[in-house]
Amino acid sequence: MHNLRLDDIDHFPVDVLPIGTDYPPGHVLPRHTHRRAQLLYGASGVMQVETDDGAWTVPTDRAVLIPPGVAHEVLMDDVTTWSLYIEPDAAPWWPTRCMVVDIDPLLRELLRTANTFAPDYDVSGRDGAVANLILHELRHLTPMALSVSLPREEPFRSLCRTYLAAPDLAVTNEIWAKAANRSSRTFDRQFRAQTGTSSAAWRSHARLLASLRLLPISTVTEVSARLGYASPAAFTAAFTRVFGAPPSRFS
Structure with missing residues (x-):
């Protein structure tokens, strides 16, 4: 199935609905949720998935598992997806x-x-066997550290989202603290409380995540x-x- 809307076929009585979709560069899927769990695989391009509590960068030939009911937004950078x-x-x-x-x-x-x-594939035939094998293989996936807490x-x-979109080495703790109208010590303490890490370490990891979008080009x-x-x-x-x-490995 290619370039179909999930809402149009969600009623089919199958455990696994595969949908492939092509997206132009810079396309944004606005915040939304799914009743089903989603495996969002990028056959080409790079994706960035954002939820209330984090941002995940998904290079080509990797996937992100999205739980049912979790609101998320996706930035597609010239992506073809094979979703389940x-x-x-x-x-x-x-x-x-x-x-x-x-x-x-x-x-x-x-x-x-x-x-x-x-959409109405035969669950008792070859297609159903492939779907069942996929479910079996999904149990053995290897997680990757391609995310930051938000x-x-x-x-x-807002400071973190802006930095993710365009990492800038010139940004310092002092600059962020001033933008937040806090002392450097207070800013870092409050930032750690929300993310579990220092703002400097967070920016360092965010720069590496940004490199995943740059390496293919x-x-x-x-x-x-x-x-x-x-x-x-x-x-x-x-x-x-x-x-x-x-x-x-990511270029």
Whole structure:
């Protein structure tokens, strides 16, 4: 199924509804919810998913698990998705918070196959067997540390959202504290209370997440310079330490 609206086919009595969709660069899916759990897989491009409590960056060939009923907004950067909408009872182990996961070659091909199904596919035939195998494989996904917590309160949330959209090495704790009309000490204490980390550490991780959007269209040298790293080697070391793989795995 391709470029269909979930609302038009949600009534079909199948546990797994696959829908593929093409999105132009810079397309934003406004805040919304689904009755079903969603696996949102990017066959191309990079996505950023935002909820009340965090932001998840989803590179090509990765996916984000979105719990049923969780309000989310998605920024699509020239993305083709292969989504699965899953009845909650069919995946009681689904996480209660969004989670980015790696997709292995077998599951990738299963998702590709499922997105050719008709909405009323035969659950007792080959298509149903593929859907059941997908549900089995989803239990063995590998989580990836491709997210940051987002404060719920202002002005902290707006500061973080602005930084995620355009990380700037010149931003300091003092600049953020002044924008929030607080002392540096008070700002950092309140920021830690909402995110569990310091604002400096948060910005450092956010810059690495931003690199995931840049790597498909820029060299490692260009990305490291744009994000303020002393050298490509320094950027590569920081990237690998946080994400467990070098930037070349995401370009």
